[in-house]
Amino acid sequence: MAGAGDEVAPLAGSVQSVDVTLGQAVKAGDKIVTIEAMKMKTEVHAHGEGKVVAIAVKAGDSVDTGAVLLTLA
Incomplete structure (x- = not known):
């Protein structure tokens, strides 16, 4: 179940790429x-x-759909 800061999958499918790394700062709208x-x-x-x-x-x-992809804090 998704919690605060979790980014979730908008659809079911296969992950092709993870375009961020641990510790990376992201802004709303970043891929x-x-x-x-x-x-x-x-x-x-x-x-x-x-981050x-x-x-x-x-x-x-x-x-x-709804699976947690990554967590931001």
């Missing part, structure tokens, strides 16, 4: 992850801002 679903790539952008304190997925992982 954080790319997910492929039905041969279409969808960029996931941060809703908030902060990446945890990354819950890696390239190749399958995710469901």
Whole structure:
């Protein structure tokens, strides 16, 4: 279940890339992850801002809608 600071998958699919690193500062709107679903790539952008304190997925992982991708603090 997602908590404060969690960025979640907007759709189910396969993680193509994680575009941030631990400790990186991100702003709202920055690209954080790319997910492929039905041969279409969808960029996931941060809703908030902060420092990446945890990354819950890696390239190749399958995710469901609402799955936690990473956490910002």
